[in-house]
Amino acid sequence: MTAVEPPSWTGRSLPRVEDPSILRGHGRYVADVASQDRCWYAKFVRSSIAAGRIVGITAPPGVRIYTAADLDGVGEIVASLARPDFVTTSQPILARDVVRFVGEPVAMVLAETEAEAEDALERVVVEIEPLPAVLSVADATADQARLVHDVDFPGDPNTVVDGRIHTPGFDEVFAAAAHRVSVQVGSARQSAMPLEARASHAAYDPATGRTTLHVTTQMPHVIRTGLADVLGIREDDLRVIAPDVGGGFGAKMALAREDVMVVHAARRLRRNIAWIETREENFMAAWHSREQVYDVEGAFTEDGDLLAVRADLRCDVGAYSCYPVTYGVEPLMAMAELTGPYAVREYSVRSRAVLSNKCPIAPYRGVSRPVQVLAMERLMDVAARQLDIDPVDLRMRNLVHEFPHRIPSGLVLDNASHRQTLAVAAEMADVADFRRRQRAARGEGRLLGIGFSSFAERTGYGTPAFAARSAPFELKPSAVADVITPGFERVVLAMDSSAGVTVRIGASPHGQGLRTALAQVISDELGVSPGEVRVIHSDTDATPYGWGSFASRAMVLAGGASMLAARELAGRLRTLASSRLGGLPGDIDLSDGEARHRETGESVPLFVLARDTYHSSHLIPDKGEPALEATATYDPSGTFANACHVAEVEVDPATGAVAVTRFLVAEDAGRLVNPAIVDGQIQGGVVQGIANALFEELIYDDRGVLVTTSLMDYLPPTLHEVPDIEIAHLETTSPQSVTGAKGVGEGGTIGAPAAIANAVSDALGHLGIAVDHIPATPHRLRTAIRSAQAAQAADKTDRETAS
Amino acid sequence: MSQTVPVRLYVNGDRHDIDIEPRRTLADALRDDCGLTGTHLGCEHGVCGACTILVDGKPVRACLMFAVQAEGTSIRTVEGLAPDDQQLHPVQRAFWEKHGLQCGFCTPGFLMLVAGQLEEKPETDEEEMRDVLSSNLCRCTGYQNILKASMAAAEEMSG
Ligand code: FES
Ligand code: FES
Numbered sequence: 001m002t003a004v005e006p007p008s009w010t011g012r013s014l015p016r017v018e019d020p021s022i023l024r025g026h027g028r029y030v031a032d033v034a035s036q037d038r039c040w041y042a043k044f045v046r047s048s049i050a051a052g053r054i055v056g057i058t059a060p061p062g063v064r065i066y067t068a069a070d071l072d073g074v075g076e077i078v079a080s081l082a083r084p085d086f087v088t089t090s091q092p093i094l095a096r097d098v099v100r101f102v103g104e105p106v107a108m109v110l111a112e113t114e115a116e117a118e119d120a121l122e123r124v125v126v127e128i129e130p131l132p133a134v135l136s137v138a139d140a141t142a143d144q145a146r147l148v149h150d151v152d153f154p155g156d157p158n159t160v161v162d163g164r165i166h167t168p169g170f171d172e173v174f175a176a177a178a179h180r181v182s183v184q185v186g187s188a189r190q191s192a193m194p195l196e197a198r199a200s201h202a203a204y205d206p207a208t209g210r211t212t213l214h215v216t217t218q219m220p221h222v223i224r225t226g227l228a229d230v231l232g233i234r235e236d237d238l239r240v241i242a243p244d245v246g247g248g249f250g251a252k253m254a255l256a257r258e259d260v261m262v263v264h265a266a267r268r269l270r271r272n273i274a275w276i277e278t279r280e281e282n283f284m285a286a287w288h289s290r291e292q293v294y295d296v297e298g299a300f301t302e303d304g305d306l307l308a309v310r311a312d313l314r315c316d317v318g319a320y321s322c323y324p325v326t327y328g329v330e331p332l333m334a335m336a337e338l339t340g341p342y343a344v345r346e347y348s349v350r351s352r353a354v355l356s357n358k359c360p361i362a363p364y365r366g367v368s369r370p371v372q373v374l375a376m377e378r379l380m381d382v383a384a385r386q387l388d389i390d391p392v393d394l395r396m397r398n399l400v401h402e403f404p405h406r407i408p409s410g411l412v413l414d415n416a417s418h419r420q421t422l423a424v425a426a427e428m429a430d431v432a433d434f435r436r437r438q439r440a441a442r443g444e445g446r447l448l449g450i451g452f453s454s455f456a457e458r459t460g461y462g463t464p465a466f467a468a469r470s471a472p473f474e475l476k477p478s479a480v481a482d483v484i485t486p487g488f489e490r491v492v493l494a495m496d497s498s499a500g501v502t503v504r505i506g507a508s509p510h511g512q513g514l515r516t517a518l519a520q521v522i523s524d525e526l527g528v529s530p531g532e533v534r535v536i537h538s539d540t541d542a543t544p545y546g547w548g549s550f551a552s553r554a555m556v557l558a559g560g561a562s563m564l565a566a567r568e569l570a571g572r573l574r575t576l577a578s579s580r581l582g583g584l585p586g587d588i589d590l591s592d593g594e595a596r597h598r599e600t601g602e603s604v605p606l607f608v609l610a611r612d613t614y615h616s617s618h619l620i621p622d623k624g625e626p627a628l629e630a631t632a633t634y635d636p637s638g639t640f641a642n643a644c645h646v647a648e649v650e651v652d653p654a655t656g657a658v659a660v661t662r663f664l665v666a667e668d669a670g671r672l673v674n675p676a677i678v679d680g681q682i683q684g685g686v687v688q689g690i691a692n693a694l695f696e697e698l699i700y701d702d703r704g705v706l707v708t709t710s711l712m713d714y715l716p717p718t719l720h721e722v723p724d725i726e727i728a729h730l731e732t733t734s735p736q737s738v739t740g741a742k743g744v745g746e747g748g749t750i751g752a753p754a755a756i757a758n759a760v761s762d763a764l765g766h767l768g769i770a771v772d773h774i775p776a777t778p779h780r781l782r783t784a785i786r787s788a789q790a791a792q793a794a795d796k797t798d799r800e801t802a803s
Numbered sequence: 804m805s806q807t808v809p810v811r812l813y814v815n816g817d818r819h820d821i822d823i824e825p826r827r828t829l830a831d832a833l834r835d836d837c838g839l840t841g842t843h844l845g846c847e848h849g850v851c852g853a854c855t856i857l858v859d860g861k862p863v864r865a866c867l868m869f870a871v872q873a874e875g876t877s878i879r880t881v882e883g884l885a886p887d888d889q890q891l892h893p894v895q896r897a898f899w900e901k902h903g904l905q906c907g908f909c910t911p912g913f914l915m916l917v918a919g920q921l922e923e924k925p926e927t928d929e930e931e932m933r934d935v936l937s938s939n940l941c942r943c944t945g946y947q948n949i950l951k952a953s954m955a956a957a958e959e960m961s962g
Binding site (some may be wrong): 016022023024027035193244248278511529683685719720 | 839841843889898899908910936939940942
């Protein structure tokens with residue numbers, strides 16, 4: 001940087017503008033809105049049976065109860081894709097005649113206080129005649145399987161997505177390959193488990209007839225559309241606000257049936273109604289994810305080049321399709337992205353979503369990618385062993401290093417640094433030194449292991465990427481499309497008559513610090529300081545339509561749109577300044593709240609230009625608009641962040657417990673707008689990945705009853721389970737992002753499980769134990785270690801007897 | 804409506820005379836009856852620690868205590884941590900400077916936990932601080948910066 005260049009706000013770890021109010025206890029979450037209102041409370045009667053027919057619902061007099069029979073005029077939630085293999089089902093707001101999972105809402109009760117609503121809940125009796133529950137992919141797809149939904153399945157029973165790709169050269173290359181290496185990997189069901197469970201508060205305004213819904217959502221605009229469609233009302237009759245939201249991680253981006261009921265009741269009764277979800281309900285009914293099993297086979301040359309990948313991917317998606325992204329979200333992502341950063345030429349994949357009588361799935365941070373990366377990175381380690389090549393060398397050899405690079409599913413990898421991040425990570429890890437420590441520890445009976453995980457994180461994708469999930473379709477002349485195609489982000493930027501800047505965005509942050517980061521980007525363009533930029537979000541009355549915050553997209557898309565709008569506004573300010581200072585707009589620099597002529601050094605405060613615009617509009621030389629506004633949309637096809645994770649672990653052979661002793665991240669998220677925020681995203685993500693690998697698991701019993709319904713059974717890590725996380729940054733920019741930033745929200749969660757699975761497998765390799773299914777809980781590892789030790793002992797006895 | 808009892812609570816130096824059902828938890832009473840919504844509820848079964856407050860200087864899970872049990876005690880919540888509108892408590896400041904929060908839902912609980920610890924034992928070392936912090940859950944931060952912030956506050960408060 002030269003001395004004349006103005007200092008850049010971008011790239012600095014500014015403390016967040018979001019924090020002071022939260023630190024003082026003045027955050028405003030949905031439950032806080034309800035707490036300070038004399039609203040009624042809703043509670044939901046939920047099915048305790050996984051599959052069955054509702055025989056009767058009875059409540060004593062005095063209990064205000066709603067059942068499906070009271071929902072005249074209310075539609076159902078339908079989330080569909082235009083694909084020939086896609087089977088559409090529909091989600092009633094309250095179970096109608098049948099129940100399909102434990103936790104499904106069957107009825108709603110209302111009372112004047114939350115405690116009384118809980119009392120009322122206890123008094124409702126639901127009689128359900130059980131049916132055999134469909135609880136596994138094998139059961140669901142067997143001949144004569146009972147159907148979770150009574151619809152036509154053109155392919156296998158209960159199979160709602162059945163995607164396939166088979167590249168023309170696959171058969172030949174696969175058959176001819178020198179080595180074939182196969183792995184089967186899988187993940188247990190998981191909960192995103194935001195610390196704030198779901199909540200909603202609907203306030204009916206008799207003056208306007210409108211209802212304002214405060215709700216824990218990541219996408220207020222889309223939720224409003226969904227609510228209006230289901231309730232058959234004008235979208236403008238609703239205002240949806242996401243106030244402070246206590247974490248989402250994907251679990252708050254689906255339209256909740258409970259929210260439909262809360263809005264419906266508020267409108268009917270013309271009163272304010274709140275619903276505050278309990279943790280138990282959150283585990284049972286607030287969306288699950290990642291119950292997947294992948295069989296993956298790689299074809300390698302003698303030298304270790306991965307030529308072709310064959311895969312069969314199965315996702316247990318539960319009982320319903322989440323709105324708007326559908327139950328295709330896991331299998332379709334896995335099918336498109338499985339081969340990741342590796343230069344695979346040929347690809348044959350079948351990827352399925354299969355229904356079950358369990359809680360429906362929705363995205364959770366990384367969606368399918370943690371399992372995709374687990375598959376590819378286990379494949380690399382197993383192949384390295386089989387081919388006797390160093391695992392780092394094998395990865396290095398196969399990582400894509402020329403860009404753009406089209407992978408066999410058709411996605412294009414843009415500028416990235418796969419080899420460099422691996423090299424940086426390997427250097428930080430110092431594998432040779434680790435092997436020495438490992439050997440020394442082994443001598444003392446201690447089991448250490450190291451594991452690598454290289455991956456690409458697809459981020460910041462707009463409409464083009466979402467459109468690719470459906471087959472191409474034409475709009476019918478007068479009907480809406482059956483499919484929702486998310487993608488763009490739009491911002492409206494304005495400078496007021498005192499030169500204060502506001503930006504209204506369609507994205508909807510919930511903890512990411514986006515207000516701070518966008519203010520930094522905008523400040524650099526306008527020459528103001530971030531404290532002067534106010535970001536307005538998460539209120540459908542105050543912001544342009546947008547898709548919200550998910551899929552590591554907000555910084556790329558809302559950031560890109562903000563930068564484009566700010567450039568346009570900066571252009572206008574330069575024009576105004578040049579008419580006062582002389583010269584051309586191109587001679588004007590904006591910095592420190594002033595417009596300055598680069599040659600003469602003369603300057604005019606932006607405040608003066610703002611007052612000119614609004615208060616002396618008759619004097620504006622070019623007769624321009626009496627406004628300082630710019631609107632911009634950003635809708636790129638997407639970019640890829642990339643990273644390499646390394647885990648070191650120690651396994652206690654007596655208990656099976658794994659201690660993660662070291663965790664390294666070499667990350668390339670493009671240009672860092674606020675490095676502290678980026679590191680925070682990585683650290684939080686890695687810990688969720690550690691949880692996925694070692695601790696967290698939603699368990700159903702053999703009747704389909706969820707067993708893990710409290711934080712005593714479902715075990716998110718505390719600080720005790722978490723090592724220090726060391727992070728190194730590379731900053732490769734891409735033409736796919738105008739700000740240069742790539743998304744970073746999901747990467748930690750995506751890469752960590754594979755690194756840990758590889759590390760534990762390394763620690764236990766001498767016993768023939770590999771971790772392919774996660775979580776590797778102490779119980780599972782202890783059992784595997786004991787049986788391996790017993791087998792080795794028996795082996796030894798046999799040999800001794802034989803000799 | 805079930806029977807209510809009068810309860811007098813002293814919170815952040817203010818007196819609150821409220822009429823509540825005996826089954827009302829202290830967390831609900833603080834939030835709904837005293838209007839102090841900074842104390843959050845993440846589980847209502849004593850695990851997450853989002854509801855941590857100080858009762859007579861000791862960290863307590865407000866979801867596990869009945870409001871009637873708090874009669875006659877001195878209660879501190881996150882709203883009472885900062886000395887005034889202009890300044891923050893050292894623990895709050897450290898959490899801000901070290902990026903110790905993301906969504907902020909766990910934050911009041913962590914702030915009270917750490918403030919309680921450091922006001923009693925400002926010279927708390929990192930190992931002990933790790934133990935203390937392990938009693939609460941955060942889903943966003945991965946704890947790295949919570950630990951850094953807590954140690955920065957310890958340094959300031961013991962210095
Ligand atoms: S809400 Fe009290 S411990 Fe979780
Ligand atoms: S900051 Fe979100 S739970 Fe801790």
